[in-house]
Amino acid sequence: MAVIRPLRPLRSAGGKPDRPVIESRLQDFVVITGFSGAGKSTAMNVFEDAGYFCVDNLPPEMIRSLVELFVHKGSKVERAAVVSDVRGGVYFEALRAVVDDLDALGLSHHVVFLEAAEQALVTRYKETRRRHPLAPEGSVAAGVAAERALLEPLRSRADLVIDTTGMSAAMLRSKIADEFLPRNRGGRLALTFMSFGFKHGPPREEDLAFDVRFLENPHYVPELRELTGLDEAVIDYIASDGRLDQFYDRMHPLLDFLLPQYVAEGKAHLVIAVGCTGGRHRSVAIAEHLAERYRDHDDLDVATAHRDIDKPPRSA
Numbered sequence: 001m002a003v004i005r006p007l008r009p010l011r012s013a014g015g016k017p018d019r020p021v022i023e024s025r026l027q028d029f030v031v032i033t034g035f036s037g038a039g040k041s042t043a044m045n046v047f048e049d050a051g052y053f054c055v056d057n058l059p060p061e062m063i064r065s066l067v068e069l070f071v072h073k074g075s076k077v078e079r080a081a082v083v084s085d086v087r088g089g090v091y092f093e094a095l096r097a098v099v100d101d102l103d104a105l106g107l108s109h110h111v112v113f114l115e116a117a118e119q120a121l122v123t124r125y126k127e128t129r130r131r132h133p134l135a136p137e138g139s140v141a142a143g144v145a146a147e148r149a150l151l152e153p154l155r156s157r158a159d160l161v162i163d164t165t166g167m168s169a170a171m172l173r174s175k176i177a178d179e180f181l182p183r184n185r186g187g188r189l190a191l192t193f194m195s196f197g198f199k200h201g202p203p204r205e206e207d208l209a210f211d212v213r214f215l216e217n218p219h220y221v222p223e224l225r226e227l228t229g230l231d232e233a234v235i236d237y238i239a240s241d242g243r244l245d246q247f248y249d250r251m252h253p254l255l256d257f258l259l260p261q262y263v264a265e266g267k268a269h270l271v272i273a274v275g276c277t278g279g280r281h282r283s284v285a286i287a288e289h290l291a292e293r294y295r296d297h298d299d300l301d302v303a304t305a306h307r308d309i310d311k312p313p314r315s316a
Helices: 038-048 060-070 086-105 118-128 140-153 168-181 231-240 243-265 282-294
Strands: 028-032 053-055 079-083 107-113 161-162 190-197 208-211 269-278 300-306
Touching: 028 038, 028 060, 028 086, 028 140, 038 053, 038 079, 038 168, 053 243, 060 079, 060 086, 060 161, 086 140, 107 140, 107 168, 161 168, 190 243, 190 282, 231 282, 243 269, 243 282, 269 282, 282 300
Parallel strands: 028 079, 028 107, 053 079, 107 161, 190 269, 190 300, 208 269
Antiparallel strands: none
């Protein structure tokens, strides 16, 4: 496979290319590197949630090939991020040359370097019970020391150095988003309201779950049984005794409080499950109502999922 090195442009007096060598849809390319245990995977997740094409643990020589694919005329990739670190073994030393190649091509790119105090890194490895890649049979501290020697030349080339000592994952996500992501791309929460039926088993992917089996069940009304919570007649029946409105009077303020907290915390996905007996009537109506209420919020991407709506109703 061809490599990028032959594409280097002539340098101007200032050491920068006068213009990009190639025309490409690639608008931003981020290289994430730094110490093992410093939070590189968390950083990559921020870019992935913002729509970047992401690759973890990529040896530097493969970065060249990947970039060549991205700048190819047929590529539709506009933003990409890769993590490259000492897990790449001897190939890692080539990362500085790769950064030079990106400079020479004139592509918009950034290098993010993550570090932490030695004791913080040792503690994190102890908590996860994982081996350090540079000291698989030895102490974590020895691995950190060896890694420091390899990483020092790259640290000086970074556009952003983040010390994650004492940082929570949420704080790191916020820092990355503030530095690199436009306001209209970062901070959006993908919110799904899911309906389900308890008789078919609990959902596996929910973050919050609400049981609405206390409401009147349309299943026991013959003319409503074959309908679903998408039908107006079913909604009217569920609301007929006033308890549905009472439920909303309490549910709306709760979600009005919770959802901005999740957005501020940097959560990318949230599934709110609503369960009734069969998952066809009450839960469907409520999930649709809540989705409609929050669909016009700028910081939310709202969707619905009705897990059991197509399952046939049992006989009365």
